[in-house]
Every structure is written in C-alpha cells, then in structure tokens.
Amino acid sequence: xNSHIKGYWIPVLHTHLPFVKHPEYDYFLEESWLFExxxxxxxxLIMNMRKMEDEGIDFKLTISISPPLLEMFxxxxxxxxxxxxxxxxxxLSSKEIDRLRNNPEFQPIARFYKKRFEDVRSFFINILNGNxxxxxxxxxxxxxxxxxxxxxxxxxxxxxxxxxxxxEAQVSIxxxxxxxxxxxxxxxxWLPECAYFHGLDTILKQYGINFFFLDTHGVMNGKPAPRYxxxxxxxxENGVAVFGRDPVSSKQVWSAEEGYPGDFHYRDFYRDxxxxxxxxxxxxxxxxxxxxxxxxxxxxxVTGKEVHKKPYDPIEAFNQTRVHAEHFCLERKKQMGxxxxxxxxxPVVLSPYDAELFGHWWFEGPDFLYHVFHEIEKLxxxxxxxxxxxxxxxxxxxxxxxxxxxxxxxxxYDTWLNGENDWIYRHLHQMAETLENLANTHYHxxxxxxxxxLNQLAxxxxxxxxxxxxxxxxxxxxxxxxxxxTREHIAxxxxxxxxxxxxxxxxxxxxxxxxxxxxxxxxxxxxxASRHQA
Amino acid sequence: MEKKKTVKRTAEDHTIANPAFRRILHGxxxxxxxxxxxxGDTNFIYWEITEELLKRKRKTQYSGSEKLMIIVFDEDSERxxxxxxxxxxxxxxxxKFCGSQxxxxxxxxxxxxxxxxxxxxxxxxTVSSFAEEAGNHEVWMQKVKNSCEIVPAPTDNIxxxxxxxxxxxxxxxxxxASRSGSISGSMxxxxx
Numbered sequence: 001x002n003s004h005i006k007g008y009w010i011p012v013l014h015t016h017l018p019f020v021k022h023p024e025y026d027y028f029l030e031e032s033w034l035f036e037x038x039x040x041x042x043x044x045l046i047m048n049m050r051k052m053e054d055e056g057i058d059f060k061l062t063i064s065i066s067p068p069l070l071e072m073f074x075x076x077x078x079x080x081x082x083x084x085x086x087x088x089x090x091x092l093s094s095k096e097i098d099r100l101r102n103n104p105e106f107q108p109i110a111r112f113y114k115k116r117f118e119d120v121r122s123f124f125i126n127i128l129n130g131n132x133x134x135x136x137x138x139x140x141x142x143x144x145x146x147x148x149x150x151x152x153x154x155x156x157x158x159x160x161x162x163x164x165x166x167x168e169a170q171v172s173i174x175x176x177x178x179x180x181x182x183x184x185x186x187x188x189x190w191l192p193e194c195a196y197f198h199g200l201d202t203i204l205k206q207y208g209i210n211f212f213f214l215d216t217h218g219v220m221n222g223k224p225a226p227r228y229x230x231x232x233x234x235x236x237e238n239g240v241a242v243f244g245r246d247p248v249s250s251k252q253v254w255s256a257e258e259g260y261p262g263d264f265h266y267r268d269f270y271r272d273x274x275x276x277x278x279x280x281x282x283x284x285x286x287x288x289x290x291x292x293x294x295x296x297x298x299x300x301x302v303t304g305k306e307v308h309k310k311p312y313d314p315i316e317a318f319n320q321t322r323v324h325a326e327h328f329c330l331e332r333k334k335q336m337g338x339x340x341x342x343x344x345x346x347p348v349v350l351s352p353y354d355a356e357l358f359g360h361w362w363f364e365g366p367d368f369l370y371h372v373f374h375e376i377e378k379l380x381x382x383x384x385x386x387x388x389x390x391x392x393x394x395x396x397x398x399x400x401x402x403x404x405x406x407x408x409x410x411x412x413y414d415t416w417l418n419g420e421n422d423w424i425y426r427h428l429h430q431m432a433e434t435l436e437n438l439a440n441t442h443y444h445x446x447x448x449x450x451x452x453x454l455n456q457l458a459x460x461x462x463x464x465x466x467x468x469x470x471x472x473x474x475x476x477x478x479x480x481x482x483x484x485x486t487r488e489h490i491a492x493x494x495x496x497x498x499x500x501x502x503x504x505x506x507x508x509x510x511x512x513x514x515x516x517x518x519x520x521x522x523x524x525x526x527x528x529a530s531r532h533q534a
Numbered sequence: 535m536e537k538k539k540t541v542k543r544t545a546e547d548h549t550i551a552n553p554a555f556r557r558i559l560h561g562x563x564x565x566x567x568x569x570x571x572x573x574g575d576t577n578f579i580y581w582e583i584t585e586e587l588l589k590r591k592r593k594t595q596y597s598g599s600e601k602l603m604i605i606v607f608d609e610d611s612e613r614x615x616x617x618x619x620x621x622x623x624x625x626x627x628x629x630k631f632c633g634s635q636x637x638x639x640x641x642x643x644x645x646x647x648x649x650x651x652x653x654x655x656x657x658x659x660t661v662s663s664f665a666e667e668a669g670n671h672e673v674w675m676q677k678v679k680n681s682c683e684i685v686p687a688p689t690d691n692i693x694x695x696x697x698x699x700x701x702x703x704x705x706x707x708x709x710x711a712s713r714s715g716s717i718s719g720s721m722x723x724x725x726x
Contacts, residue, residue, distance in 0.1 A: 162568055162657070198660055216706065224672060227690070229702045235675045239682040248705050342697040344688045391677070396685055399673040404571070404660065412573030422626060425570065426580050430562050490558045 006381040007336025008348040008390055010243065011369070012213065013355035014190050015042070016066035016154055018468040018485075019519050023077050027288055030481055034072055035085040036296065038132055041359035043120050044366040046128070046135035049144060052373055059144055059373040060384040063136060063355065064190035066150040067177040068466075071519040073133045074181065086124070089117040089296060092285045096273070096297060099281075105311050106299055112314050113297050133181060140182070146386035148188035149178040152520070155465035156416045158197040158404060159425060163432035165439075166465070168203050169527045173462070173520060175207045180522065187388050188212060192467050193416070194245075194352075194407035201236035211241035211387045213352055214402055217411055219244030221403035231339050231347035233391065234400045241391055242402050248335060249351040252328060260328075261362035264302045265320040267312050269361060271300040298363075321364045325371030329379055336382065348390055352407075416470040424470055427490045431461045432528075434497065439529035452510060453500045454525035457493055459517050464489035492517070561624045569606065569640040569659045575632040577659060579604060579640045582624045587653065595651050600644035602653075609637040609658045636660070 017037055022028040052059050072078050093114035100107040128134045139145045151157065152173035160166045171189070178186045188211045189204060196214055204212065211233070219230050219242060226234050230244030253259050260266075274286050274295040286293045300309035301317070332349060339347040358365030376382050408415040417425065435457055445451050464486055472482035492513050499505045526532070567581040581604070592598050605617040606629060616629045620642065631638070637658035643651050676685045 159570060162570075220702075220706065227672060227687070227695070227698075229698065229705075235677065235682075239675060239677050241677075246705075338701055339698070342690070342694040342701070344690060395678050396674060396676040398687070399675045410573055413571065414573050414576075417570065417572050417578055419628075422578055422580070425568075425578075426561075426566075426582075427558065429568060430564065430566070487558050494559070 004381060005346050005383050006333065006340055007346045008383050008385045009332060009376070010062060010348060010350045010385060010387060010390065011060075011372075012062045012064065012190075012350065012352040013045070013358065014064045014150070014352060015069060015355040016064070016150060016190075016192075017069055017072070017356075018466045019068035019072060019153065019463060019517075021072070021075065021078055021516065021518065023515060029287055029291070029293060030478065031078065031081060032085065032293065034069075034078065035082050036294070037356050037360055038082060038124075039086065039089070039117075039120050040296065040363070041356050041366070042132050043123055043128070043135075044359045045355070045369070046132070046139070047119075047123055048366045048370040049135070049139050050127075052370060053139075053142070053144075057373050057377055060386055060389075061145045061369075062148060062188070062386050063145050064148045064150050064188075065133075065136065066154055066190075067152050067174050068154065068519060070133065070177055070181040073131055075518070079130055083121075083125075086117060086121040088285055090114065090121065092273075092295060093117055093297060109299050109312055109314070110297070117296075137182065146188070146388055147178075147182060147186070148190060148387075149174045149186040150190040151192050152177065153462040153466045154192040154468060155462075156192055156195050156406070156413065156467040156470070157200060158195050158406075159413060159417055160428060160432070160465060161197055161200075162429045163436060164203075165436045165528050165530050166428075166432035166461070167200070168206075169458070169462070170465070171203050171207050171209070172527055173523065175209075176522070177520060194218065195405070195413065196402055197404045198401065201238045201240040204240050205238045209240060211243060211391065213243050213245065213350065215245050215405055215407040215411060216247045218242075218402050218405035219400070221405070222400035223403075224400060226400055227398055228343055228347070230350065231343065232345065232394070232397060233348070233387075234398050234402070236402060237399060241387070241397065242400075243348070243350045243387055245352055245407065246335075246349045249328070249332065249349055250353075252331065253351070253353060253357070260324045260368065261357070261365070262302060263320055263324070264304050265313070265317050266302050267298055267317060267363040268300045268302050268309055269298070269363070271298050271309055273297045273299070317364050318367055321367040322371045322374075325368055325375050328368075328372055329375040329382060332382055333379060345394060348385070415474050416467055418474060421470040421473040424464075424486055428461070428465055431464065431490070431493050435461055435525070435528045436530055438497075438500075439525050439527075440531045443526055443529050443532045449505055449507070449510070450500065451525070452514065453496050453505055455523050456510065456513055456517070457496050457500075458523055458525045458528060459520060460489045460493040460496065460513070462520070463517055464493070489517070565654050567604070567640050567642050567654050567656045569638055569656045571659050572628070575630055577606070577629050577631060577638060578626065579606070579629060579656075580626040581620070581640075581642055581654075583642060583654065584623070588623075591653055595646070596644055596653070600646060602642060602644050603650075604640055604642045605650060606631070606638055606640050608633070609639045 017033055020030045020033060022031060093110055096110035097107060097114060100110050124130065136145065136147055140147050151170040155170045157167050157170060175186060185208050189209045191212050194213055194215050196218055216230055219226055219234060222234065230246055233241045233243045235241055272294045274282060275292045279290060283290060285295050299312055301312045303309045336347050358369060376384055405411050406413055438454060442454055445454065469482040469486045472478045561582045563584050564582060565584050565587050570578045572578050588596065602620040603617055604620055605614055607614045615631055618627060637660055639658050640656040641652050643653045672687045674685050674687045675682050
C-alpha cells in the first residue's frame with residue numbers, strides 16, 4: 001500500500017443498449033441508437049484512451065459491457081450498416097461546408113464535424129478493425145480497464161425472480177457471452193439498473209462473480225449499517241463484494257441543474273440540423289419517410305436559458321472540460337481527506353455513470369475524463385483503481401445484507417413496474433415457467449429442428465425481458481417501438497410454442513426469427529432446466 | 535417511417551407483419567397469483583383464476599355466490615395486512631403498505647361466515663423499508679481468492695464513528711433529497 005494515497009477512485013462506465021436489429025429494412029430509426037453511441041461515445045472514449053497511452057498517462061476505468069452490445073459489435077449486418085451511416089455523415093458534413101461557404105461563424109464548425117466523422121471512420125476501420133470490442137480488449141490487456149459483464153439482456157432481476165431459473169439464465173448466459181467475446185470469465189457484474197434482491201448473491205457467487213455495484217441507499221440501508229458507509233466495499237453473506245455509489249461525485253456529473261454537462265460552453269444536444277434545416281435538403285440524412293431525426297451535427301452551445309443560442313466553439317468547450325476536471329479532482333481530494341481522517345484505510349469513492357452520457361448526451365464527456373486522469377496524475381494522492389485491484393489490497397471488509405433497491409427514479413422499481421408497463425410481467429413469468437418445464441421435458445432432445453425451436457424460445461424470452469422496453473414505455477420515449485418489441489417477442493414465443501406442441505413447425509418462420517432475433521447463437525435452452533442439474 | 539423491404543419474408547407475411555398476430559393473450563387459463571414489490575411502500579399484485587378451479591371449488595367449498603377477495607398477510611406472523619374484493623378472474627392491483635422486511639403473501643379466496651377460505655396463494659415477496667433500525671452487531675470477513683474467513687472488526691474509536699456519521703449526514707441528506715429527480719442513473723431521454 002502506498003502511504004501517499006489519500007483515497008481511491010473507481011470510475012465505472014456502464015455500456016448498454018438493447019438488441020436492435022432489423023435486417024428486413026435498409027433504414028431503421030432505432031438502429032441508429034447503436035450507431036450514435038459508437039460514434040459519439042464508445043469510439044471517442046477509446047480514442048482518448050489511446051491519446052493518454054501516447055502521452056504516458058496512467059488511467060484506470062471499469063467498463064461494463066452488456067451482452068447485447070457484445071453481440072451487436074460483432075454482428076456483420078449491423079456493422080455494415082454502421083459504415084454506411086458514417087459515410088452519410090461525412091457526406092452531409094461536406095455538403096454543410098459548401099452550404100456555409102459564406103458564413104464565417106458556422107463554417108468552421110462544419111469543418112470540425114467533417115474531420116471528426118472522418119477520424120471516427122478511419123479509427124473504426126483501421127485501428128479497431130471494424131469491431132469496437134478490439135479497443136476495449138487492447139486496453140484491458142494493457143491493464144488500463146477492467147471489463148465486467150452485465151445480465152444477458154439487461155433484465156431487471158427483482159422483477160423476474162418469480163422464476164429463479166430466469167434469473168440464473170440472465171447471469172449464466174451473460175458469463176458465457178463474456179467468455180466467448182473476451183476470452184476469460186468476468187470477475188464483476190453490473191446488475192441491470194443496479195437492482196438487487198435478497199438471495200441474488202448466491203447466484204452471482206455460483207458463477208464466479210466477485211463484485212457488483214449498488215446505489216448509495218442499497219448499501220446504507222443494509223443490515224447492519226455499514227461502518228464506512230459507501231467508502232469501503234462490503235461483503236454479502238456469501239462473500240460477494242458490493243461497492244456503493246458515492247452520491248457526491250455522482251451529483252456533480254449527473255445533476256440536471258448543477259452538473260457539469262449543463263455548462264453554457266458545452267454543446268447543446270437538442271439543436272440538430274436534422275430538425276433545423278429545410279426538409280428537402282436534409283431528407284437524405286433522416287428517416288426516408290421525412291420524419292426528422294438527429295444527425296449528430298449541432299451548431300450551438302447551451303448558451304443559457306435564453307432562446308437565442310450562440311455558435312458552438314469546440315476549443316472553448318474543450319478548455320472548459322479541463323476546468324471541470326480540476327474542480328472534480330479537487331473536490332475528490334477534499335472529500336477523501338475528510339473521510340480518511342476517520343477511517344483505518346484510505347476511502348474508496350465509486351462513481352458509476354452510463355457510458356453514453358460521455359459523448360452522446362454530454363458531447364465533451366470523453367474530454368472531461370481525459371482531463372480528470374491528467375489531473376489525477378498531477379495531484380498525486382488520488383489513485384484510480386479497479387474493483388478487483390482494490391479487493392486484492394483490502395480483502396477484509398464488513399459483512400452486511402444489502403437492501404433491495406435500484407438506481408432508478410425514487411430508488412426502487414417504479415420506473416419498470418407501474419400502471420403503464422405492468423402488463424409485461426404476467427407474460428414474462430408465464431413464459432419463463434413454460435420454458436423451464438420444456439427444458440426439463442426436452443432435456444435429452446435430439447431432433448435438430450425441435451432443438452432450434454427450443455433455443456429460439458429462449459431467445460424470445462430473453463429479448464422480452466430487456467428492462468429497456470419497460471423503461472421506454474414509462475418515459476414515453478420510443479414508447480411505440482418498446483411496446484411493439486415486447487409484444488413481438490411474446491407473440492413469437494407463443495407462435496413457436498404452438499408449433500412445437502402441435503409438431504407442425506413452420507421452417508420459414510423459424511428461420512426468419514432466428515435471423516432477426518439472432519443474439520447468442522450458441523444458446524442452449526437447457527440453461528432453463530431445473531432438473532438434470534449437475 | 536417508410537420501411538424499405540429488402541428481403542422476401544414469407545414467414546413475416548403471416549406472422550410479424552400482421553398486426554393481429556401481435557395481439558397477445560390477455561390471460562393463459564392458468565391459476566396464478568403473484569405479489570411483487572414496487573418500492574418501499576407499494577406492492578403490485580396480479581392474478582388469474584380459471585373457471586375450472588372455481589368449478590372444482592364449487593363442488594366442495596365455494597357456492598359461487600360469495601365474493602372473491604384477496605388478502606395479503608405477513609408469512610411469518612400470519613397477520614393480515616391488506617384485503618380487497620376481486621370482481622374479475624383476471625386482474626391487477628396496487629397496494630400501499632409501508633412495512634419492514636415482511637414476507638408478504640397474497641391469498642385469493644372467499645369469506646364463508648367468519649372464515650376466509652383460501653383458493654390460491656402467491657409465493658412470498660419481501661419488501662424493504664427505510665424505516666427499520668439497523669442492528670449494531672458487525673461481522674467482518676476476509677476473502678483471499680475464494681476462501682472466506684470471519685475476522686475481527688477494526689477498532690476505530692467512538693470519535694471516528696461520530697466523525698464519519700456527521701460526514702455521511704452531510705453527503706447523504708443533500709443528495710438523497712434530490713435523488714428522485716436529478717441524480718437518477720438512467721436519464722429520461724430517448725436513448726435507453
């Protein structure tokens with residue numbers, strides 16, 4: 001242990017999007033969620049890691065990558081569409097440079113975008129070799145990031161635990177997917193929405209998960225009360241470590257009112273040329289039916305509360321990330337000093353964020369992180385660390401029973417279970433029960449088409465369980481799509497089930513859903529069996 | 535949104551593209567009652583009771599004229615906590631209850647005379663509350679590789695404990711007060 005260390009900082013970026021793949025369409029609006037996240041968050045973050053590597057800056061991040069993302073990163077169809085998406089952006093930015101040739105205020109911003117899109121495209125093709133995962137693996141192998149997993153399809157486990165096989169399948173399939181893509185077993189797991197229930201740690205332990213994260217109150221309301229609050233991890237009764245979110249550092253970034261992303265110098269997310277420019281001009285770059293959509297080209301800064309926005313200045317914004325990084329680190333140092341005075345070891349501060357906050361929502365977020373690591377290097381005394389490294393140094397921790405909670409609004413499950421979306425759970429529970437029974441009775445199934453149907457039933461259940469659908473229904477954003485997806489997977493499940501039970505399988509339909517809902521190609525339905533366990 | 539079809543989809547023609555296909559079942563004709571926690575003071579209950587079950591019960595216990603009802607009780611103490619009448623074989627209900635660590639069971643049945651006659655029970659759901667006082671007994675564990683052993687707690691003095699407590703109050707009161715809005719992990723914007 002280094003005696004100069006005043007405290008440890010664990011920054012965690014949770015990286016997740018639901019599985020969205022529509023091979024039947026040339027353009028599908030919701031597929032752009034992935035493309036925007038890759039271009040605006042994942043690649044800029046990896047590019048900044050590379051910059052820090054070149055500059056000799058030591059950095060340490062923990063990144064959870066959900067299995068649907070792992071699958072989508074490796075999906076040839078989606079990555080082919082992603083390249084076309086990038087080509088379109090380069091084309092649009094070129095047209096913008098021409099359109100703004102007599103506008104000295106805005107044309108430099110158009111040039112900035114063109115260069116940026118070309119850089120992202122080149123980085124994706126030449127450095128990442130067409131798969132974002134290569135970037136994560138590279139920095140994992142260098143020891144800069146700890147990559148952990150998340151549940152198979154981001155199912156909210158406390159709402160699925162009517163059927164424990166469904167919960168266990170979410171965990172075991174995630175571990176298998178991680179091993180397939182990352183070549184090792186994960187040590188940690190990001191619980192979807194940080195949602196926990198009593199007894200979940202037994203399953204996590206069974207699959208070799210050493211740690212997970214909870215929101216502040218999940219630890220603080222544990223029994224007995226944790227002596228060091230969230231500033232040291234605790235163990236569950238089964239010896240799985242739990243790190244609790246530090247509310248102070250979270251608020252500095254997340255807060256809509258006080259958080260850094262709302263600074264007036266930063267780019268305004270909502271003013272996008274997809275909405276601002278003449279429809280005939282912008283039509284080739286938005287939805288083919290003319291429905292306006294974000295393009296990623298945004299010319300204005302937040303400016304303030306006034307309607308009249310000022311032009312965005314990328315250099316000014318970049319410099320502001322340095323100011324905010326200095327403030328963030330200074331606050332951590334003060335916080336760690338205050339806490340450390342009362343603790344027998346340096347405190348650890350956990351700061352978990354959605355990865356898409358950095359770059360997608362907060363355009364300058366990756367530069368903020370870049371400057372934070374620069375600042376840590378300068379300040380000394382603060383050390384960024386991964387959970388596994390921390391637990392190696394401090395294996396002795398208090399045992400508590402964490403409180404079932406989530407990190408969503410109000411701290412529990414309201415966002416995913418309310419009058420708008422509660423209809424989902426009756427189906428999810430029934431499907432899980434049905435699949436468990438089928439897995440038991442067909443455990444020794446040898447017929448290949450029956451096996452394919454059973455495996456596809458498991459995929460349809462997993463896709464229906466994605467917490468994203470219930471979330472989007474509640475927030476009324478992409479609600480129609482979220483409802484449709486939920487209904488589609490439930491309907492596919494029952495159509496396949498009917499075919500299986502009547503022994504009249506429609507091979508065309510089976511092939512169609514296998515191609516479309518194609519995640520986890522190696523999935524074995526027997527993961528749902530409750531008998532025949534070794 | 536204009537959708538350009540690029541592949542022939544015979545399967546889709548009779549399934550996914552047909553909106554009628556997405557009309558999912560309202561119920562499953564399976565007897566079910568489930569209770570799930572929503573938050574510290576709300577639980578969600580859904581149920582389905584089949585005609586077959588009611589017919590069977592009519593032969594022995596249930597005349598058909600009694601009102602069906604659901605009672606929710608604490609599994610350990612068997613104390614009744616909440617009850618309501620049920621008018622439909624398939625339904626849902628939200629119940630308010632601010633307890634602490636009770637294991638709640640929902641039981642659907644009917645009242646005959648003074649007695650509640652159970653038809654179907656849920657598995658228990660555990661609710662949690664901010665209200666419960668924590669115990670003082672601390673257990674500490676040392677974990678090296680996969681081996682865990684119980685070890686003595688650190689010997690921090692009372693001043694340290696008080697100092698930490700006041701810092702926690704400063705950090706948590708500020709942030710917990712505003713957590714319902716501004717520091718939620720999942721931002722309510724369109725990208726999930």
